[in-house]
Amino acid sequence: MSTQGLFKLGAVALAASLIATLVCIQWLDVPIARFFFAASGHVSGLANAFGTAEMVGGDCLLMLVLAVLRVLRGSLPPFGKAIFIACGTSLCAFMVNDYVLKMVFGRIGVYTFLGNLSAPQFHFFHGDRDSVFPSGHMVMSAAFAAVLVRLYPRSWPLFAGLLALGAFLLLIGDWHFLGDIVAGIFMGGMAGFLVGEIWSQHGRHPRPS
Secondary structure, three states, X not given: OOHHHHHHHHHHHHHHHHHHHHHHHHHHHHHHHHHHOOOHHHHOOHHHHOOHXXXXXXXXXXXXXXXHHHHHHOOOOHHHHHHHHHHHXXXXXXXXXXXXXXXXXXXXOHHHHHOXXXXXXXXXXXXXXXXXXXXXXXXXXXXXXXXXXXXXXXXXXXXXXXXXXXXXXXXXXXXXXXXXXXXXXXXXXXXXXXXXXXXXXXXXXXXXX
């Protein structure tokens, strides 16, 4: 894809994501959170298995395994390289989100807000890693998925389904507002697509050895 095409795609995705996020924050986030509040306790155990710490650990472990295979075998197949790149992108997106974006937006969690509906949702430039906007789960997942979808386009139904399932679980567990999820998908998806595009260009035009 040309640079101009990437710029146009990014601009359209940014505009659509911004509009969707604002709509969610203004009209959808709180009603959806209230709707799932009663059911959230039934899936609370999933937080222990699919927390961001576990996801980071999974990425790191997978990269370590691939690195060891690379040393032992002397090379990795293209799909192994793609997985390695996807994991690295997911981790980088997580770091930017948790240590920059969450600090900037400072959105309080669902349970905290539902306990005091008069409290402001956003505390700009006063956030911490417990802030929920954008969703770290979706940033990591979308970044990983977007790399592989860019390199293996036929895989998009699989990853679209997994992202949809993940988004539903985050909503039903009241871990995130819908707006957090939309923003997370955009941030992670754009990061993953960009890295996948760079890697794809590298594969088509490798540097001479």
